[in-house]
Each structure stands twice: as structure tokens, then as C-alpha cells.
Amino acid sequence: MTGLLKRFMAVLMLVLLALPVAAVQPDEVLDDPLLEERARDLSKGLRCLVCRNESIDESNAGLARDLRLLVRERLVAGDSDDEVIAFVVDRYGEYVLLRPTSDGANMLLWAAGPIMLLLAALTGFFYLRKRASAPAPTEAALTEEERQRLRELLDE
Amino acid sequence: MTAELGHFALILAFLVAVVQMVVPLIGAHRRWPGWMAMAEPAATAQFLLTGFAFGALMWAFITSDFSLRLVVLNSHSAKPMLYKISGTWGNHEGSMLLWVLIVTLFGAMAAWFGAGLPPTLKARVLAVQSAIAVAFFAFILFTSNPFIRLAVPPFDGQDLNPLLQDPGLAFHPPFLYLGYVGLSMAFSFAVAALIEGRVDAAWGRWVRPWTLAAWIFLTIGIALGSWWAYYELGWGGFWFWDPVENASFMPWLLAAALLHSAIVVEKREALKSWTILLAILAFGFSLIGTFIVRSGLLTSVHAFANDPERGVFILGILAFFTGGALTLYAARAQAMEAKGVFGMVSRESALVLNNILLAVSCFVVFFGTMWPMVAEMFFDRKLSVGAPFFNAAFTPFMVVLGLALPLGSVLPWKRGKLGRAAWSMRYAFGLAVAVTLLVWAMQTGRSALGPVGVFLGVWVTSGAMVDLWSRTGRKGNLGRLFRLPRADWGKAVAHSGLGVTIFAIAGLTAWEQEDIRVTQLGEPFEVGGFTLTLDKVERLAGPNYFATTGSVRLERDGRAIATLRPEKRDYPVARMPTTEAAIDYRIMRDVYVVLGDEQANGGWTVRTYIKPFANWIWAGCLMMALGGALSLSDRRFRVAAGARRAPTGGVPAE
Numbered sequence: 001m002t003g004l005l006k007r008f009m010a011v012l013m014l015v016l017l018a019l020p021v022a023a024v025q026p027d028e029v030l031d032d033p034l035l036e037e038r039a040r041d042l043s044k045g046l047r048c049l050v051c052r053n054e055s056i057d058e059s060n061a062g063l064a065r066d067l068r069l070l071v072r073e074r075l076v077a078g079d080s081d082d083e084v085i086a087f088v089v090d091r092y093g094e095y096v097l098l099r100p101t102s103d104g105a106n107m108l109l110w111a112a113g114p115i116m117l118l119l120a121a122l123t124g125f126f127y128l129r130k131r132a133s134a135p136a137p138t139e140a141a142l143t144e145e146e147r148q149r150l151r152e153l154l155d156e
Numbered sequence: 157m158t159a160e161l162g163h164f165a166l167i168l169a170f171l172v173a174v175v176q177m178v179v180p181l182i183g184a185h186r187r188w189p190g191w192m193a194m195a196e197p198a199a200t201a202q203f204l205l206t207g208f209a210f211g212a213l214m215w216a217f218i219t220s221d222f223s224l225r226l227v228v229l230n231s232h233s234a235k236p237m238l239y240k241i242s243g244t245w246g247n248h249e250g251s252m253l254l255w256v257l258i259v260t261l262f263g264a265m266a267a268w269f270g271a272g273l274p275p276t277l278k279a280r281v282l283a284v285q286s287a288i289a290v291a292f293f294a295f296i297l298f299t300s301n302p303f304i305r306l307a308v309p310p311f312d313g314q315d316l317n318p319l320l321q322d323p324g325l326a327f328h329p330p331f332l333y334l335g336y337v338g339l340s341m342a343f344s345f346a347v348a349a350l351i352e353g354r355v356d357a358a359w360g361r362w363v364r365p366w367t368l369a370a371w372i373f374l375t376i377g378i379a380l381g382s383w384w385a386y387y388e389l390g391w392g393g394f395w396f397w398d399p400v401e402n403a404s405f406m407p408w409l410l411a412a413a414l415l416h417s418a419i420v421v422e423k424r425e426a427l428k429s430w431t432i433l434l435a436i437l438a439f440g441f442s443l444i445g446t447f448i449v450r451s452g453l454l455t456s457v458h459a460f461a462n463d464p465e466r467g468v469f470i471l472g473i474l475a476f477f478t479g480g481a482l483t484l485y486a487a488r489a490q491a492m493e494a495k496g497v498f499g500m501v502s503r504e505s506a507l508v509l510n511n512i513l514l515a516v517s518c519f520v521v522f523f524g525t526m527w528p529m530v531a532e533m534f535f536d537r538k539l540s541v542g543a544p545f546f547n548a549a550f551t552p553f554m555v556v557l558g559l560a561l562p563l564g565s566v567l568p569w570k571r572g573k574l575g576r577a578a579w580s581m582r583y584a585f586g587l588a589v590a591v592t593l594l595v596w597a598m599q600t601g602r603s604a605l606g607p608v609g610v611f612l613g614v615w616v617t618s619g620a621m622v623d624l625w626s627r628t629g630r631k632g633n634l635g636r637l638f639r640l641p642r643a644d645w646g647k648a649v650a651h652s653g654l655g656v657t658i659f660a661i662a663g664l665t666a667w668e669q670e671d672i673r674v675t676q677l678g679e680p681f682e683v684g685g686f687t688l689t690l691d692k693v694e695r696l697a698g699p700n701y702f703a704t705t706g707s708v709r710l711e712r713d714g715r716a717i718a719t720l721r722p723e724k725r726d727y728p729v730a731r732m733p734t735t736e737a738a739i740d741y742r743i744m745r746d747v748y749v750v751l752g753d754e755q756a757n758g759g760w761t762v763r764t765y766i767k768p769f770a771n772w773i774w775a776g777c778l779m780m781a782l783g784g785a786l787s788l789s790d791r792r793f794r795v796a797a798g799a800r801r802a803p804t805g806g807v808p809a810e
Contacts, residue, residue: 025752026674026761047540053398055542058391098542100527105535109527113520113549120512128505131426134497 024057025065030072039072042084046071047096055098067096159224162212163303166253169205169260170293172198176263176286180279184351192279196267199282202289203264206257213253213302214244223309226250226302232315232729234700242326243316248450248466249302251329255446256292258330258337262366263289266341273362280348281341288340291473299466315700315729324384332377332404336442338370339407342414343439346432347481350488355428360421363435365793367418371411372784378404379777390735392748392765394664394773397546402525403445406518410438413514416507424496424504424569429489430511436485440478441518447474448525499571506564510557517553524549558612558658561651562619566626584622588615599667609662616655624648643790650783657776663769670766674759680711684766686747687711693751693760701725703736706751706760710740722751722762746770 024043030036040057046067048059056064056071067088074084088096102110176198183191216224217240220233230247231240239246245254263285270278296302345363349355381404386394395401414434420427447470498504524541531537562584563577578585592611599606627644628636671683680689689709696703708720720738727734740747745768752761 024672026672029672045542045544047542053396053542058393060390093538095538095540098540099544099548100539100541105531105537106539109523109531109541109545110549112523113516113553116519117512117516117553120516124508124512128498128500128508131494131497131504132499134494 024068028065028068028072030076035072035075038081039068039075042071042075042081043068045085045098046088047098049092049096158212158215159221159303159305162209162216163301165205165212166209166293166297166303169202169209170290170297172202172205173260173286173289173293176202177283177290179283181283184276184279184283187276189275192275195279195282195286199260199263199267199286202286203257203260206253206260210244210253210257213250214241217241217244217250220313222311222313223305224302225304225306228306228310228313230316231313232700233312234729235316235321236699238323238326239316239321242323243320245329246316246320246325249296249300251333252292252296252300253302254330255333255337256289256296258333259285259289259292259340262338262341266344266366277348277352277359280351281344284344284347285340288344288477291476295466295469295473299469312729315727318701318725318727318730318732318734319388321700321727322384322388324380324388328377328380328384330377331373331380335370335372335374335377335411336404336407336445338366338373339411339435339439339442341366342370342411342435343477343481346435347484349432350481350484353488353491355421355432355492357422357425360418360423360425360431361792363431364415364418364422365788367411367414367435367438368784368788371408371415372781372788374404374408374411375777375781375784378408379774379781382777383774386770387737387739388734390737390750391763392737392746392767392770394770397524397543399525400445400449402521402546403441403448406521406525407438407441407445409514409518409521410434410441413511413518414438416510416514420496420504420507424498426494426496426498426504427508427511428492428494429485432489432492433485434511434515436478436481440474440481441522443470443474443477444522446470496570498569501567501574502572503564503567503569506560506567509560509564513553513557513560517550517557520549520553521546554658555608555612558616558655561616561654562623565619565623565647565651580626581619581622584615584618587618588612605662606666609666610659613655613657613659613662616658617652618655620648620651620655623651641790641792642786643792646783646785646787646790648783649786650780653776653779653781653783655776656772656779660769660772660776664767664773667768668765671764673762674755674757675762676759683764685712686717686766687714688749688762688764690760690762693754698725700729701727704751706738706749706762708738708749708762710747710749718747720747720749722749724751741771743771744768 024040030039043057044055046056048054048056048061048064048067050061050063051059054064056067070088071084074087079087085097094101100106100109176195179198180192180195183189183194213226215221216227217231218237220227220231220240222228226247226249230250231243235243243250245251263282266278266281266285270281273281342363345359345366349359378401381401382394385396386392414431417427417431417434421431447467450466450470496504524545527541528539531539562581563574566577566580567574588611591614592607595610596607624637624640624644624647627640628634669684671681673681675681675690677690677692680687682688687710689711691707691709693704693706696705702725704724706720706722708722709716710718710720718740720740722738723736725734725736726732735750738749745766748765748767748770750763752763754760
């Protein structure tokens with residue numbers, strides 16, 4: 001635990017010194033590869049709050065680094081993936097989730113594609129059925145104007 | 157002085173556009189040949205005037221004329237010449253001018269090459285095209301004038317956003333705009349046909365080359381943008397589902413759908429009203445894309461110079477054109493009755509399936525892109541919709557599309573048998589299964605994504621080959637293969653390209669390797685079978701930046717492969733750092749190295765990625781574009797274009 005604290009202090013120093021940082025830093029990487037992999041997966045689904053459409057895994061911002069460390073800290077403390085996410089969402093709101101939840105109004109978002117597909121497939125099916133049973137058009141269906149023009153041409 | 161001339165030319169072009177919007181339309185209605193013919197010289201004049209205005213602006217950038225506000229805000233005298241030129245459109249005002257230049261270019265092209273069109277249709281197409289130009293001329297002149305002078309010019313400019321100082325800027329936006337705006341031709345044809353009240357096979361043949369051209373440009377533009385992001389943003393991502401990327405992807409999906417449905421109109425005189433609707437929507441999505449980029453309603457990395465007032469103006473343009481066209485559509489569409497009769501299993505129905513999948517997947521992207529805004533406005537929830545959503549919601553459509561494509565592409569017109577189509581694809585299927593099993597065996601214990609993507613990729617690509625081969629007749633005949641119409645080749649090449657891209661995306665995502673470490677100078681380390689050594693780090697000065705450049709030796713089995721020079725740059729004028737990754741491009745994989753920060757103990761952070769099949773993503777896109785170009789050069793379009801001028805004599809039989 002002291003190691004983590006020490007590392008956390010070091011990070012704090014870095015942030016205070018406002019050094020430019022870039023995506024995941026070597027000093028952030030956890031020793032346990034399994035935990036690290038989980039941390040990376042979780043980071044890819046969390047949004048960097050000060051960036052434009054970047055996950056904290058990709059971002060160079062200081063705040064993203066803080067969040068990465070927070071995620072790792074919770075994992076080391078023995079949280080499950082869901083608990084880590086819940087912890088982060090509790091503090092920063094659902095805006096941090098790059099994959100929106102499927103509760104409440106968001107059901108609409110997730111269901112929109114399948115519903116639209118169903119509607120389109122039904123429309124397509126009925127269209128095709130109509131086309132399959134339609135009578136073949138009479139090829140010689142010329143308008144009066146065209147017939148007139150044809151007569152002219154033939155008379156020439 | 158040049159700037160004033162440019163400004164004046166732009167106003168003149170605006171006035172010409174207003175006249176061209178009104179006069180030919182009346183002429184076509186009253187059947188007055190003189191009024192209709194007026195559209196052609198007007199279209200040419202409009203293009204030349206806008207071209208002059210654009211040239212004047214470019215001249216101001218080249219000569220670093222800091223009395224122009226736009227140049228001060230986006231340029232610097234020390235900037236390399238390439239970026240001075242491309243910087244002309246690396247900002248809001250200039251990019252809108254480029255946009256309208258391309259609108260007038262397409263209008264002029266329709267005037268020059270539209271000799272085969274009936275005069276009324278041609279007059280109406282040019283009038284509608286001009287109406288689009290009028291809207292954007294007004295937008296530029298009233299809200300985004302690039303020619304505004306400063307009373308007190310500064311000594312130097314504020315430089316261009318460093319991320320944009322890249323050869324990518326020279327090519328990515330022009331191609332993308334050629335694609336976006338090219339769809340305006342499809343739109344103009346659709347609206348003109350609605351006014352005319354007549355859509356037939358000939359209309360399908362006229363509209364298809366324009367859509368094809370727009371789609372080709374859009375494909376190249378998107379691929380260039382994706383490649384640019386890959387090497388510039390520093391971790392080798394190639395697609396982020398960023399709102400602005402989605403804005404270019406949605407018209408691409410609809411244009412792809414339109415290409416296919418226009419074939420049905422051309423060959424079978426069915427799907428007419430749907431094709432018209434698609435043409436309207438495809439350009440509508442181009443406008444939505446412009447709106448998304450310019451309004452800043454959705455935050456994204458592309459948000460240079462956006463402001464809400466301009467957003468409202470573009471929203472007005474969007475509402476007028478799509479709203480107006482859709483109203484016209486509602487009034488006239490039922491007049492377009494279908495003629496062709498075909499069975500439930502046929503090429504036509506396969507193309508309907510293609511259209512359903514492409515249109516619905518476009519809808520999903522649209523819904524996801526707009527959802528954060530909708531949720532905030534109506535449900536008071538501030539949330540994000542990011543890559544994980546799109547990957548989950550969009551990918552299934554592409555999987556089904558990939559599975560169905562080879563079968564659909566060999567179904568005969570009118571009435572077919574699924575069993576026969578499936579049987580003709582047995583070799584493609586066998587090959588795909590074999591390769592998939594091989595891959596599966598080689599990578600036991602890892603995600604299923606790789607093998608699934610490999611299956612789809614091989615299936616689509618080899619399916620396209622089988623399709624082409626089957627066109628040579630029952631026995632297969634190599635000589636005949638090369639005498640096939642170019643459209644057949646175009647279809648095979650474009651479909652194979654799609655397969656290659658699918659394969660590459662799955663392979664890259666599944667088998668990428670990453671290594672992040674602190675390394676000491678001269679101390680080798682291993683990543684995925686390669687040995688890398690950071691030999692030295694130098695500090696250098698570029699034309700308008702300072703660079704920290706590493707020198708990384710890349711070796712495999714003791715054999716030197718390359719020396720990579722990853723760089724970190726600091727642009728003092730723009731006050732912004734960038735990372736320049738060093739990439740060793742090879743056919744089977746890229747080695748991608750990024751230099752990080754110096755550590756307290758003297759080491760350097762180095763990030764290394766092994767990216768298998770990365771180049772294949774863009775190679776596949778280029779194949780799609782090439783396939784489109786082959787189709788575009790097909791004889792039937794060339795013949796149709798010149799049909800009116802050479803009615804007799806005919807074309808020698810090949």
C-alpha cells in the first residue's frame with residue numbers, strides 16, 4: 001500500500017509541476033499483468049473529460065492520467081470491473097461512459113437500430129412481394145405524343 | 157488589391173448564380189430554348205469567377221498578406237510553402253470557399269459534358285445546382301467572408317494549427333469536399349426529375365456517373381483522413397467514430413446505397429422513388445455533415461473555427477434544401493411507378509437487401525451521433541456515445557452485408573435460385589473456411605474477432621473473383637476475362653477492396669501488439685520479435701518549430717531493418733506540442749514508434765506498436781475507389797454522354 005501511496009505522491013508531483021504527459025505512462029503500469037489488462041480495458045471505455053472524444057487510455061491530458069491511476073487504484077483495492085465503473089460514474093456522472101448504459105431513455109438508442117431494421121425489412125419484403133406478383137407491363141405502352149412521333153418517323 | 161478583386165469576383169459569382177437559379181427554370185417550364193440555354197454559359201462564368209476568388213485568397217496566403225484577417229489568424233511567414241497553399245482551406249472561411257468552388261465546378265462539368273441530356277432536364281439540373289451555390293455564396297458573403305481586411309495589419313500571423321501542418325491537409329479536405337459536393341449533382345438530378353415528373357432508365361444512367369464520382373472521391377477522402385489520423389495522432393488509431401468522421405461516413409454509406417439502387421433503375425426501371433429519396437438524403441447528410449462541423453454543437457477534434465451563428469445559417473440551408481426536396485418528393489413520388497417484375501430471389505432483391513443494410517446502418521450512425529444532443533435537450537442527461545457503442549451497434553450490419561454480398565452478386569436478374577448461387581460460390585466458401593481454420597489454429601485462446609473478420613474478408617474477396625470468373629462463361633475463358641465490360645471489372649475490384657478492408661480492420665484490431673516502457677539510451681528491448689534500440693535523442697530546429705528527435709534502430713534476428721526517427725515538436729507561435737510517430741511501413745505489418753518524455757533517471761518513454769495489416773485498410777479503400785473508377789469508365793457511360801452528337805455511324809462492335 002505504501003508503494004502505491006509513494007507512486008501516487010510522485011504522480012501528484014508530476015501533475016503539480018504540470019509536465020506534459022502522454023497516454024499510458026510506464027510508471028502507471030501495474031505489476032500484475034491481469035490487473036493491468038483489466039485496467040486497460042476499463043480505460044478504453046471511459047471518456048477523458050477535458051478532451052474531445054478521446055478515451056482516458058488514449059489521452060495525453062493530466063486529468064486522464066488521474067483517472068487512469070484512480071481506476072488502477074480501485075482495481076488494486078480489489079474492486080470488480082463493475083464496481084470500478086460505478087465508482088467513477090458516481091464521481092463524474094454518466095458523461096464519462098463512452099458506451100452509454102441501456103437504462104431509461106437510452107433504451108431508445110440501443111433499440112433504434114433493430115427497430116429500424118425490422119421496419120425496413122418489412123417494407124422491403126412487401127415491396128418485393130408486390131413486384132413479384134405485379135403483371136408484366138405491356139412493352140408497347142406508348143403515349144399519344146410518342147405514337148404521333150413514331151408515325152411521323154415511319155412516314156418519312 | 158488582389159483581395160478586393162477576389163471579393164468582387166465572389167459577389168459577381170453570387171449574382172450570376174441567382175440569375176442561373178431563376179432563368180433556366182422558367183425557360184424549362186415555358187419551353188423557351190433561349191432561357192434554358194442561358195444556364196450553360198452562366199455555369200461556366202460562375203465557376204471561373206469563383207475560381208478567381210479562390211485564387212485571390214490563395215495568393216494572399218502565399219504572399220503572407222497580413223492585412224487580411226484570415227491570413228493573420230491562420231498563417232505565419234515562416235510556415236513552409238506547402239502549408240501556406242493548403243492553409244487556404246485549413247480554416248473555416250477558406251474551406252467554405254473551396255466548398256462552393258467545387259459546387260460551381262460540378263455545375264460547370266454538367267454544362268460541359270451534359271450534351272446528351274434533354275434540354276429541359278439539363279436546364280433544371282443546372283438551376284437546382286445553382287440554387288445550392290446561391291445558398292453557400294450567401295453564407296460566405298454574409299457570415300464568413302474571407303476577404304476582410306484589418307485596419308492595422310500585424311507584423312506576422314498566428315500560425316496554423318500544428319496538427320493541420322501536414323501534407324494530409326493538402327489532399328484530405330479537397331477529396332472529401334469533392335465527394336460531399338459531388339452528391340449535390342445527384343441531388344440536383346433528383347429534384348430536376350421530380351420537377352420534370354419523369355424518371356426512367358436513362359435518368360438512372362445519367363445520375364450514376366455523378367454518384368460514382370462523388371463516392372470515389374468520398375472513399376479516397378475518408379481513407380486519407382483515416383491514414384492521417386493513424387500517423388499523426390500518436391497512437392495509431394485509424395477510426396474514432398468522432399462526430400465529424402461520422403459526418404463523412406454517413407453520406408458515404410448512402411452514396412454506396414444510391415450507386416446500387418441506381419443500377420436497378422437503369423437496368424430494370426424499378427426502385428425509382430426510393431432512388432430519388434436516397435439521392436436527396438445523401439446530399440442532405442452532406443449538409444448535416446457541414447452543419448455538424450461548423451456549428452460546434454457536437455464537440456470533436458475537427459472543431460477549428462466554429463460558431464453557433466454560422467451553425468444556424470447552415471441549419472437554415474439544410475432545412476430549406478432537404479425540406480423542400482422532400483416536400484416535392486411527397487407530392488410527386490407516386491407518379492414514379494415501377495415497371496420491372498422480379499421474384500423474391502433475384503439480383504433486384506439482393507440489391508434491395510444491400511440498400512436496407514446500408515441505409516439502416518447509416519441511420520444507426522446518425523442516431524448515435526445525435527443522441528448526446530437529444531438526451532441533453534429532452535431527457536436532461538449529459539452522456540457520451542463513443543466508439544464502444546458504434547462498434548457494437550454498427551458492426552453487425554457490416555457482417556450481414558459481407559455474408560450476403562458474394563451470393564447476391566451472382567444472383568441473376570428477374571428470378572434466381574439461392575441454391576444455384578450458393579453452389580457457384582462453393583470454392584470461395586471453402587477457401588474462406590480453410591483460411592479461418594488455419595488462423596483459428598494459429599491464435600488459440602485469443603478473441604474470435606480475428607478469425608471472424610478473416611472469414612468475412614476472404615469470403616467477400618474470393619467471392620468477387622468467382623463472380624468475375626463466372627462472367628466468362630460456363631467453361632471459363634481467360635481471353636474473355638479481359639474483354640469483359642469495365643463495369644464488371646469495377647464491380648469485382650471494388651467488392652474485393654471491401655473484403656480487404658474488412659480483413660485488415662479485423663486483423664489489426666485482433667493482433668496488434670503494444671509495448672510501453674522507459675528505455676535507456678543504447679539499451680535494446682524486444683517487442684513481438686523485433687529488437688529496438690534508442691541510440692540517441694537530439695534537439696533540432698524546424699522551420700517553425702523545435703523538435704526532439706529520437707533515433708531508434710529496428711532489428712530482427714540481428715539484421716538491421718530500419719532506423720526510425722520519432723519526433724516530438726513544439727510550435728512556439730501556435731503554442732502547441734505535437735507528436736510525430738515514426739513508422740516502418742511493410743506489407744504484412746507496420747512498426748510504429750512514438751517518443752515520450754525524458755525521465756528523471758535519464759531514460760526516455762518509448763511506445764512501440766506492431767500493427768499487422770495496417771496498410772491493407774487503405775489499400776482496400778483504394779481498391780474500392782479504383783473499382784469505382786473502372787465502372788465510371790465503362791463504355792455505356794461514354795457512349796451515353798456522346799449519344800446526341802453522334803446519332804449515326806454507331807460504335808464498332810468489339
